[in-house]
Amino acid sequence: MRDASAVPPRTVLPRQRDATSVADPTPLVTELAALGREVSADSGTTLVEQGAAQAPVFLVTGGVVKALRSAQPDSAPMLLAIHTRGDVLGVADALLGRPAHLSYTVAKGATLKVVPRTTFLTLVRSNPAVALAMSAGLAQDVQLRDRSLAYAPLDVESRLVAFLDQQGQSCARTSEGWVLFDLGLTQLDLAAAIGASQPSVHKALKKLHKEGKVSTGYRTLYVKQRLSSLALRDEEPGPVGDESGDQV
Template sequence: MSLFGQDRSFLHALPAGDRRALLDEGAPRTYEPGEIMIRERDTSAYVLALLSGWAVVSVGTERGARLILALRGAGEVVGDLAAVDRRPRSATVTALGRVEAVAISGDRFRRFLAARPHATSLILRQLATRLRSADVERRSLASETVLQRLAARLVELAERAGRHAESGTVLELPLPQHDLAAAIGATREAVAKALRLLREQGVVRTAHRTVIVVDMPVLVLLAQGRAHPGAHSSDKQPPAV
């Protein structure tokens, strides 16, 4: 399962000239932390090209909770699905921190894609990646424990948005516990219990909106379902052959 998009973002995969042409089609926008950039079920069709910062993509559930589907950062576009199929928004996009973006109307975005088959191919590949990720996510929710799903999320966040420090790998994205819970389809209480277990075993350390991964090898094994709580790096067993 993955919160992030492809390794190479849509904007960065475009030739420089096409990238400039797309950004010239829109107007700059700035969003403050917690501000809604796109709202689920809205009928607007503009696309946002993210220049800096992080945004959270989420959907509401029938129980009134929120499920986080993805994190989107600089170089990525959000809102492209509604621009392409002209249907209501499928998710809400919220600024995690301060976000700088360029807003492009749906009509202009569609014209841009129509004139550039390469860009259309990139969008199709992006949509396919998101579909595959959703399939993996459904399987994960059905078959993995909260601890395993949380470990997988923390590994991914450490690899994609972590900063190496003397104490371990510091997760740079300020996700509170309720957002971590929304990112793995669990309750806040269940995530708090799993984090407490990881802290007690010396796998992670936590502070206000901060998680430091102290023992990455064990966290990876927990994410893979190949270790149990209380394991240490020296306890790792070689994979079966």
């Protein structure tokens, strides 16, 4: 990671929250942005290794970060979450005083504010608005995990569609009737996210592309708007990506 203290300060938007939430995430994001040391990291950089002691808390101010966990030391990691601007990483470990239970790896060049655990805990204890925002964020994470796990018994295509639908609500942007996923993810990442093999994900994407529901490019994916967790509408094909290189 590189120190980015020379970069002019900028406003960090809180992550999208449920409209029914009683907690405004702004106080947490604002305080962490003020307290943290800004760093930048290239794609592929590991910010924290699973099992690391005294890992700091991170506020993502730009880019994309993957949250990964391996069940055993020699097993392939599962992609549990994708974090973008306004997300806060490492909160649970800081509160419990335990080693990092996740690894965080940059999927697409990121900037972050790094806050030591002790500083973060002092902030939470002294600021009720921050504590409430933090609690709401943790609750939202649990709900998203529960929704993801509910799709586990379904076939690969259904799990893939559900994953893309979930990410499309917070991490993607729209372009001419299509939802663009420019998150730096590969087919291996998608496979790790839904608990499938890379060949099965490739097969599902190929089928969806043939049906005109998705279009792939270099680590990007276009999905017909609006994507449903249960089925995709039959529409006209969209932009077709370069068939060479590391595609999603």
